[in-house]
């Protein structure tokens with residue numbers, strides 16, 4: 001494929017300042033829920049309102065969105081709050097309905113972008129459409145499949161394109177609902193530096209407590225925007241209730257984000273490097289202290305004829321600390337490696353004590 005050149009996805013009046021925020025409920029449930037949430041978001045300066053009108057559900061029988069009726073509610077949102085609206089499209093019919101009702105921005109969901117037939121159908125239905133279109137990563141961690149979806153839309157003449165990183169499906173749901181695998185969006189950015197990138201911390205984390213740290217990580221990796229699920233009453237949401245926040249909390253999370261420039265001066269850097277040196281010194285001292293205590297435990301175990309390795313104690317240490325680390329925005333795998341290395345050395349030192357004459 002020839003190199004792709006993209007046009008800005010910014011709608012008039014939407015600031016390019018990072019992060020560009022899209023917020024709103026997972027699904028449009030009722031007219032009242034849509035209007036209440038939208039007004040609260042508009043009052044907090046949100047410019048683009050998201051709501052799922054057609055919901056892809058894992059099991060049949062779960063709430064599947066307000067359907068075309070909900071499109072009228074989105075028109076009310078535009079009229080009464082001045083916000084732009086965005087929704088997910090998964091079929092040609094969704095595209096024509098969304099266009100007919102004047103939805104401002106469309107996105108392709110993760111299940112759909114994993115299916116080239118479905119993406120092609122949407123691309124064909126979008127020919128001649130000048131709205132910004134965002135493409136979520138496919139649920140499986142396949143960068144080529146994601147790029148394939150971008151290319152299908154590009155070939156249909158769509159130039160106002162952007163992507164959404166929403167994490168990847170995995171059987172390991174201990175921490176994330178969808179594991180971030182940050183190297184995949186980072187590689188996408190390396191290949192297409194001008195393609196706007198959004199992060200969806202709601203679907204990555206699956207829990208509201210993780211939204212702030214995942215958002216911060218994405219800003220540190222220079223993402224352009226965030227799409228966050230926000231509901232006037234998250235606990236009673238009809239879908240994805242654990243990963244939605246009230247407009248108030250959303251506002252709080254966004255205001256706490258630290259947005260750094262890409263360029264730091266060398267002067268700033270040397271100050272920061274000094275801080276890193278200090279922290280590394282403290283780290284070594286702390287680890288050494290931990291080893292001393294561990295040797296004392298070794299002496300106790302020797303005197304009481306106990307085994308060195310106590311598996312339940314170790315899993316407690318591991319699990320508790322990994323969860324804590326994730327809350328601070330540290331990748332769980334990384335924390336696990338660090339703890340395992342420390343634990344291994346600790347066991348080695350205790351064995352030394354036990355075997356000492």
Ligand code: PEP
Nearest residue numbers: 026052109110111166203
């Ligand atoms: C959504 O945005 O509500 C949604 C269904 O997301 P995804 O396609 O990422 O699962």
Ligand code: MN
Nearest residue numbers: 026229239240
């Ligand atoms: Mn959702």
